[in-house]
Amino acid sequence: MQQHATQVAFYVFDVLSVDGHDTIALPYEQRRDLLAGLVETGSNWMVPVHRLGDGAALVAATVERGLEGVMAKRLGSVYTPGKRTPNWRKVKNRQTVEVVIGGYRPGTGNREGTFGALLVGVPAADGLRFAGGVGTGFNQRTLESLKRRLKALRTAQCPFSKIPPREYSRDATWVRPELRARVEITEFTNEGYVRQSSFIGLIE
Numbered sequence: 001m002q003q004h005a006t007q008v009a010f011y012v013f014d015v016l017s018v019d020g021h022d023t024i025a026l027p028y029e030q031r032r033d034l035l036a037g038l039v040e041t042g043s044n045w046m047v048p049v050h051r052l053g054d055g056a057a058l059v060a061a062t063v064e065r066g067l068e069g070v071m072a073k074r075l076g077s078v079y080t081p082g083k084r085t086p087n088w089r090k091v092k093n094r095q096t097v098e099v100v101i102g103g104y105r106p107g108t109g110n111r112e113g114t115f116g117a118l119l120v121g122v123p124a125a126d127g128l129r130f131a132g133g134v135g136t137g138f139n140q141r142t143l144e145s146l147k148r149r150l151k152a153l154r155t156a157q158c159p160f161s162k163i164p165p166r167e168y169s170r171d172a173t174w175v176r177p178e179l180r181a182r183v184e185i186t187e188f189t190n191e192g193y194v195r196q197s198s199f200i201g202l203i204e
Contacts, residue, residue, distance in 0.1 A: 011046050012039050016079060024079035031079070059091055068186065069093045092196075094184050098203060099194070100128055101181055102159040103174040104150055107143075114143040115150070119164065119172055120181065120194065127161030132193030133168060134183050137200060146202075150175050 117135035
């Protein structure tokens with residue numbers, strides 16, 4: 001059997017039942033106390049440390065470390081299976097990056113006359129590396145203005161160093177890579193694509 005060097009760890013965030021007794025109606029603090037007594041923290045089983053108060057400082061620390069964000073839970077809250085609740089909030093860190101527009105995909109519905117998403121890339125040693133699509137952050141005025149500018153730059157040649165995956169390229173219109181944009185993202189994926197991206201504006 002092939003051995004892998006990657007270590008797998010199981011992070012335990014909550015406890016919903018102990019010895020057949022339901023704990024979801026207990027306040028969050030009590031569930032955390034139960035959890036700490038049940039799980040023997042080691043190299044493979046871990047209960048993440050939680051912090052009370054000073055949430056702004058904690059969020060700032062995650063930004064400095066390049067982490068995704070913070071999960072905030074209201075003290076005294078019960079666990080509500082299968083439902084969204086305002087007692088739990090995911091505070092995501094977002095960053096602003098610069099990208100180059102290399103194409104766009106057609107719009108549907110109320111965007112049928114403009115475009116659905118911009119196809120963007122980032123400069124790399126081998127040319128313009130494809131970095132995914134940006135489909136949010138546009139108002140109607142921006143959509144119309146960008147469509148006019150993109151129409152003037154249309155080309156038959158893909159500007160990216162490698163043809164993007166079919167789900168992006170099958171209905172794409174390519175443009176000369178002359179427009180740069182600023183977008184807000186949560187992170188770049190392992191594939192180098194923008195995640196949860198939102199258009200801010202062109203860089204003139």
